[in-house]
Amino acid sequence: MTKLTQRLAAALEVTARQLRRLSGPEGKVLVLGGVRSGKSRHAEHLMASHPEVVYVAPGYPAADDDPEWAARIAQHQARRPANWRTEETTDLATTLRKASRPLLIDCLGTWVSRVLGEVGAWDQTAGWEQRLDERLEDFLAAWVSAHVPIVAVSNEVGMGVVPATFSGRVFRDVLGALNSRVAAEADSVQLVVAGHVVRLTEDARR
Template identity: 80%
Template sequence: MTMLTQRLAASLEATARLLRRGGDTKVLVLGGVRSGKSRHAERLMAPHPEVVYVAPGPPAGNGDPEWAERIARHRARRPGNWRTLETTDLATTLRKASRPLLIDCLGTWVSQVLGEVGAWDAADGWELRLDERMEDFLAAFSAAHVPVVVVSNEAGMGVVPATFSGRVFRDVLGTLNNRVGALVDSVQLVMAGRVVRLRERAYQ
């Protein structure tokens, strides 16, 4: 085992020990598309006998075969005793939680919420409705008293999106990641299947 592999294994085990203790341990797992972030988050929650997997994206039966196949692959690798909850009401889910939560992911949730508040059509008052949803989620997340692992996309490393919708999505998700990062006990970045623990305090 290489020194790097040893450090990564020790880091994973340290986080898993914290999660096993229960309480208010919270972890944010960031990464790009196909980076391995979801698998890493699932490994962090593996010590718990019961986990609620919260899927805040489009439902499996939305008529998109590719999306349904993607969801099926995720479900197939999760333990059979985990429960799946499909919802965009993350605030209520966090407030009612009595067992560990794995939320995967904030990127799909932000996309859904932007549609619900009318951002894509620039409907009157969408910014206010969006702020209310974000603040409600952050308040509930901060107050949660169960272990929570949140997965999110790191979407701000590329060029500025050419479309209004792309820029809104990137800016909202980037801001949300920043604020969630300030509330968690650990931020972990997954790149090409490798995990980097980010220990510095986030900017406010």
């Protein structure tokens, strides 16, 4: 192979990688970040080139008695393209298994908070640990077997002080462990810090 041919081959490979980036994620991407870090905007940017996206909102819905939370939700909704469909659910496992279009899940942190409430963790109801494990394992199995492009957003909660309350420690520990397991089965793991993206792992195809 001549030097000119080698240069052409290298240039074509660079172009191919750029085109793959423009087409949006092909596999599973986990986007981590702190509060107001820009992680949601980055996740939305990753999905922007897909003609149709299902935006999965597993967090608490807007409530009249919490205008601040309602305003946050409205802000997110206003950024979504008109061709995106929103699905509000805590049954992420079923959503993943039935998916036929790209998914953006925002976010795993609010989902964990709701699931902890549903299984009785906050009141330490008997058997809550087992019920929690079943929900998490069901989601993780669905995450592994999913065949559509997925971007999942989650909070990075392990860099602060130890929470002073039982509920805070449970949330931190459960979400931290979940993030690690989701990351292990992701094609790309990206951390957003103050609006800047750090790619912790990257799909070899890119």
